Amino acid sequence: MLYSFYESLVRPVFFRFDPEAVHELTLKMLGAAGRSRCAFMFAQKVPDHPVEVMGLRFRNPVGLAAGLDKNAVAVDGLGGLGFGFIEVGTVTPLPQSGNPKKRLFRIIPAEGIINRMGFNNDGVDALVRNVELSNYRQKGGILGINIGKNKVTPLEKSLDDYLICMDRVYRHADYITVNISSPNTPDLRKLQFGAQFDELLAGLKAKQGDLERLHGRHVPLAVKIAPDLTDEELGFIAEGLLKNGIDAVIATNTTVSRKEVFDMPHSYETGGLSGRPLQSLSTSVIRKLHGILQDRIPIIGAGGIDSVSAAREKMDAGAKLVQIYTGFIYHGPRLIRLLAENL
Numbered sequence: 155m156l157y158s159f160y161e162s163l164v165r166p167v168f169f170r171f172d173p174e175a176v177h178e179l180t181l182k183m184l185g186a187a188g189r190s191r192c193a194f195m196f197a198q199k200v201p202d203h204p205v206e207v208m209g210l211r212f213r214n215p216v217g218l219a220a221g222l223d224k225n226a227v228a229v230d231g232l233g234g235l236g237f238g239f240i241e242v243g244t245v246t247p248l249p250q251s252g253n254p255k256k257r258l259f260r261i262i263p264a265e266g267i268i269n270r271m272g273f274n275n276d277g278v279d280a281l282v283r284n285v286e287l288s289n290y291r292q293k294g295g296i297l298g299i300n301i302g303k304n305k306v307t308p309l310e311k312s313l314d315d316y317l318i319c320m321d322r323v324y325r326h327a328d329y330i331t332v333n334i335s336s337p338n339t340p341d342l343r344k345l346q347f348g349a350q351f352d353e354l355l356a357g358l359k360a361k362q363g364d365l366e367r368l369h370g371r372h373v374p375l376a377v378k379i380a381p382d383l384t385d386e387e388l389g390f391i392a393e394g395l396l397k398n399g400i401d402a403v404i405a406t407n408t409t410v411s412r413k414e415v416f417d418m419p420h421s422y423e424t425g426g427l428s429g430r431p432l433q434s435l436s437t438s439v440i441r442k443l444h445g446i447l448q449d450r451i452p453i454i455g456a457g458g459i460d461s462v463s464a465a466r467e468k469m470d471a472g473a474k475l476v477q478i479y480t481g482f483i484y485h486g487p488r489l490i491r492l493l494a495e496n497l
């Protein structure tokens with residue numbers, strides 16, 4: 155395999171340092187690059203392979219998954235790397251610091267990551283200010299904004315937090331993702347089940363209607379789900395999405411399973427596992443979900459995409475778009491170009 159500049163020179167240096175410190179530094183650099191006249195030095199040319207999903211036109215089907223740029227500080231720099239769309243967040247109504255450090259771990263032999271960040275972010279108002287400063291959307295870039303609840307908000311008041319975020323981000327988003335699948339906010343995943351799920355979706359849908367009338371624009375709502383669901387739970391979720399007219403579903407978030415990384419260094423850390431060890435699990439969720447939804451609700455596939463074949467598997471299973479995060483950390487910007495050229 156031909157290694158890129160990133161894999162042979164940059165990654166070995168990055169991987170000598172603490173993952174979160176590297177993450178913050180890289181985001182700062184991308185943020186600065188996006189604002190400077192040197193933006194072209196970090197940019198790469200990626201051919202257009204347009205696709206239409208959720209009524210939106212994407213330059214190519216390869217997106218950046220949520221969690222890498224939680225506060226939308228580097229949207230322009232990231233946009234220059236050739237992503238077909240960028241999802242920022244998860245953002246919560248109030249700023250919060252997340253879980254104590256260390257909370258991000260590389261599982262190198264498996265090309266995985268375990269994180270228990272816990273929605274560390276500067277709050278929705280700061281995110282909106284950053285999005286306003288960026289010109290990514292003016293240049294035709296598609297921006298998703300991923301919203302969540304504050305840790306201090308009781309579970310039964312979750313809807314309020316999502317509605318506050320929706321209200322603030324609606325004008326600034328091309329689509330909005332409702333994150334109910336992070337394993338790092340206590341009980342958040344419970345929102346995927348039972349009456350709470352239905353009530354949440356109905357409340358969000360009603361708000362979407364109000365905001366659509368107010369702003370004269372339909373901003374699609376996507377719901378992001380976990381990979382750790384039984385077939386029965388998946389069936390229930392699919393029915394709820396259909397019943398409430400949700401525009402898209404993102405499958406999947408990180409897994410709490412450790413089956414694929416048994417006994418590897420850091421594998422016993424608490425948190426969500428992403429990257430290659432998640433690949434087949436998330437693909438099987440997409441396949442089952444597509445079996446129920448058919449093409450009534452588009453699926454955005456995420457989980458361990460690190461090659462063209464891994465992305466194709468997601469699309470063959472029923473995904474219309476894909477997102478990458480961990481693969482991007484291990485393989486760098488070349489992965490975006492490879493995927494965009496070959497899908």
Ligand SMILES: Cc1cc2nc3c(=O)[nH]c(=O)nc-3n(C[C@H](O)[C@H](O)[C@H](O)COP(=O)(O)O)c2cc1C
Pocket residue numbers: 219220221222224243244258267269271273300333336378406407408428429430432456457458459477478479480481
């Ligand atoms: C460090 C880290 C932080 C993440 N934070 C979020 C987040 O804030 N919101 C979210 O919806 N997903 C978050 N994710 C999940 C990713 O968006 C993605 O769904 C998951 O990692 C699977 O894709 P991957 O295997 O390509 O990383 C995070 C993932 C990682 C590795």
